[in-house]
Amino acid sequence: xxxxxxxxxxxxxxxxxxxxxxxxxxxxxxxxxxxxxxxxxxxxxxxxxxxxxxxxxxxxxxxxxxxxxxxxxxxxxxxxxxxxxxxxxxxxxxxxxxxxxxxxxxxxxxxxxxxxxxxxxxxxxxxxxxxxxxxxxxxxxxxxxxxxxxxxxxxxxxxxxxxxxxxxxxxxxxxxxxxxxxxxxxxxxxxxxxxxxxxxxxxxxxxxxxxxxxxxxxxxxx
Numbered sequence: 001x002x003x004x005x006x007x008x009x010x011x012x013x014x015x016x017x018x019x020x021x022x023x024x025x026x027x028x029x030x031x032x033x034x035x036x037x038x039x040x041x042x043x044x045x046x047x048x049x050x051x052x053x054x055x056x057x058x059x060x061x062x063x064x065x066x067x068x069x070x071x072x073x074x075x076x077x078x079x080x081x082x083x084x085x086x087x088x089x090x091x092x093x094x095x096x097x098x099x100x101x102x103x104x105x106x107x108x109x110x111x112x113x114x115x116x117x118x119x120x121x122x123x124x125x126x127x128x129x130x131x132x133x134x135x136x137x138x139x140x141x142x143x144x145x146x147x148x149x150x151x152x153x154x155x156x157x158x159x160x161x162x163x164x165x166x167x168x169x170x171x172x173x174x175x176x177x178x179x180x181x182x183x184x185x186x187x188x189x190x191x192x193x194x195x196x197x198x199x200x201x202x203x204x205x206x207x208x209x210x211x212x213x214x215x216x217x218x219x220x221x222x
Contacts, residue, residue: 007053007098010037016049018111018136018218019102021095023053023120025142025200027068030054033117036202040211048218049107053098055091055119071119079176083146088126095127113217115139115210118172118200122146125161125180129153136217137161139210140191142172142200145180150187157188162213164206166198 007021008030024032030052037050055069062074072087095114102112113136116124121143128138130152137160161184165177174195184191194209 005054007051008034010034010050010052012045012047012049014045014047016105016107017047018113019049019051019107020113020115020214020218021051021053021098021102022139023071023095023114023116023123024055024069025118025120026060026070026074027063029069036207036210039204039207040214042211042215043219046215046219048214049102051098051102053094056094058087071123074119079144079172080146080179085146085148088122088146091123092127092130095123096131099127099131109133109135111136111218113137113139113214115141116143117141117202118143125184126152128159129155131155135159136221137213139213140164140180141202141206141210142166142169142177143180144172144176145183147183153187157190159189160213160217161189161191162194162210163191164194164196164209166200167195168198169200171200 022033055071057067058070059065059067060070060074071091073084075082114124114128121140124138125140125145128135132154134156139162141164181193196203196206
C-alpha cells in the first residue's frame with residue numbers, strides 16, 4: 001500500500017471551530033465529495049473545516065488486482081466475507097492521525113465529526129467507535145459494518161450516528177446496511193436510519209438530512 005497523500009482541505013470563511021473528515025468510496029478520491037459542501041447550504045459563518053482525504057493506491061482483488069484508491073482490499077463480491085481487517089486497521093490509523101492533527105490545531109474531539117461513503121463509511125464507523133473521547137458524531141452513507149469483537153469500541157453509546165442507504169444499491173446491498181444498523185443497536189448505540197429509492201449514490205434528500213445532522217452537531221450545539 002502506498003502512503004496516503006495530503007487531504008483536500010476546505011477552510012470556512014471564519015475561523016475553524018469544528019471539523020468534518022469525509023472519506024470517499026472505492027476507486028474515487030478526496031475530490032469526490034468536494035461539491036457536496038455548497039449543497040449542504042450551511043450558514044455563511046459555519047466555522048467548519050471540511051477535510052477530504054485521498055485513500056492510498058493499492059491492488060483490489062475483486063477488480064482483478066487493478067490498482068486504485070482504496071481504504072482496504074475487497075476480496076469477494078460478498079462484502080462480509082474474507083474481510084481485509086489488516087487493511088481496515090491501517091486506514092483506521094490514518095484517520096486517527098487526521099483527527100489528531102485537528103486536535104493539535106485546536107479543534108477539540110467533541111467538535112470533530114467523521115463521515116464516509118461506502119468503503120469510507122466502514123473506516124468512519126470502525127475508527128470513530130474506537131476513539132476514547134466522544135466525537136461530535138459519525139455519518140455512514142451507503143456502507144456496511146463487518147462483524148468484529150466489540151471490545152475495541154470505546155466511543156460512548158450516546159455518540160450520534162447517521163446511517164443512510166439506497167433501497168436499490170447493487171454494490172452494497174440494503175440487507176448489509178440493515179445488518180449494520182442491527183449490530184450497532186445491539187451494542188447499545190442508537191443510530192438514526194434514512195433510506196432512499198436510489199442505488200449506490202447520494203441524493204438531495206439525503207444531503208439535506210446530512211446537513212441537518214452536521215448543523216445539529218457542530219453549529220446549534222456550539
